[in-house]
Amino acid sequence: MVQEHEAYGDIQFLTGSPQRRAVLGALCDEPARPHELCADIDATRTTIQRILAGFRERQWVVKHDGDYRATVTGRRVRDRYESLHEEVARARRFGPFAAHLGPIADDLPAAALETGRLTVSEEGSPLAALSRFTEWLQAVEGDMCAISPVVARPFNEIGAELLDEDTGIGFVIDATVLEQSKAQYESELQFGADHGQIDIYVHETPLAIGVAFDDRRCCVVAYDDNNNIRAMLEATNDELYEWVQDVYERHRERSTPLAALYGSDGDRVESQKR
Known part of the structure; x- marks a missing residue:
């Protein structure tokens, strides 16, 4: 039950803002530094730093020589989240039909x-x-x-x-x-x-x-x-x-x-x- 509760908390963290999804997606594409992420994502430097700290805590992202990069588990989380996002968007579109x-x-x-x-x-x-x-x-x-x-x-x-x-x-x-x-x-x-x-x-x-x-x-x-x-x-x-x-x-x-x-x-x- 503890692990299940913690996993639910991780889901809440990722889905808490579109910026978190954007940061994880960007790092899955290629390593980046905070100022580079700020240039592409509509978020302050402080917000980016907080997101990166949350990802590092969950070991979805690691820091090496100043660059942040997604781990294999971080990439899997991103892929599954994108699939869920697409399915939810599809459900909303097809709701009146279904x-x-x-x-x-x-x-x-x-x-x-x-x-x-x-x-x-x-x-x-x-x-x-x-x-x-x-x-x-x-x-x-x-x-x-x-x-x-x-x-x-x-x-x-x-x-x-x-x-x-x-x-x-x-x-x-x-x-x-x-x-x-x-x-x-x-x-x-x-x-x-x-x-x-x-x-x-x-x-x-x-x-x-x-x-x-x-x-x-x-x-x-x-x-x-x-x-x-x-x-x-x-x-x-x-x-x-x-x-x-x-x-x-x-x-x-x-x-x-x-x-x-x-x-x-x-x-x-x-x-x-x-």
């Missing part, structure tokens, strides 16, 4: 947070993610599969345009979306039920996320509690693409074809009919 994915994101490929393109709706650009998702749909190439927890006229219109272009569509919705479609978009729902190019499935439980993929791209869409699009992560064929395909297939397998719930005349059919 916070609205729920348990489905537990196995989200870590690489997706490093290479994927992120669009976030935030103050100053509240519709950024919605606009980007609309652009993504309009650029679909080949066939497309998607999961959606919402229904909206613009998406219905884009879907109709894709069907006119002979795009094949696989689409998973939930019971809430089905009921909203029946109440607000009856003709569009009937069009989808009758069209040979689209297969619609109704998921057994409410959906909370959206995914989509075509022949070469994929995206994951995060919604808030009011079903507003908060963020969107997209990528081309890679690990995220395979993950999105798997998510879609798992949800489709737990869904019922629309034809079993919604007759060609627009009426619900008897699901238990033999």
Whole structure:
């Protein structure tokens, strides 16, 4: 416990100011003297001296012939701290996305947070993610599969345009979306039920996320509690693409074809009919 407490104190010391990070980084690059560090780092000579004393106490830095240089342990501490700093910065950037994915994101490929393109709706650009998702749909190439927890006229219109272009569509919705479609978009729902190019499935439980993929791209869409699009992560064929395909297939397998719930005349059919 004593060593653990001391290690925690060392972490607090390093993270206590950006100047400490800068000094350790500079000494990991090359040996330097206090006045040289002052010339490159926004800190007084006194502050630099105090930082160097703290590093020497922890044996992250040694002094030789007036030069200060990082030890092997000091370099390892710097490397690990930089990795942590990058990860925390990434977590802050992807926070609006991660916070609205729920348990489905537990196995989200870590690489997706490093290479994927992120669009976030935030103050100053509240519709950024919605606009980007609309652009993504309009650029679909080949066939497309998607999961959606919402229904909206613009998406219905884009879907109709894709069907006119002979795009094949696989689409998973939930019971809430089905009921909203029946109440607000009856003709569009009937069009989808009758069209040979689209297969619609109704998921057994409410959906909370959206995914989509075509022949070469994929995206994951995060919604808030009011079903507003908060963020969107997209990528081309890679690990995220395979993950999105798997998510879609798992949800489709737990869904019922629309034809079993919604007759060609627009009426619900008897699901238990033999």
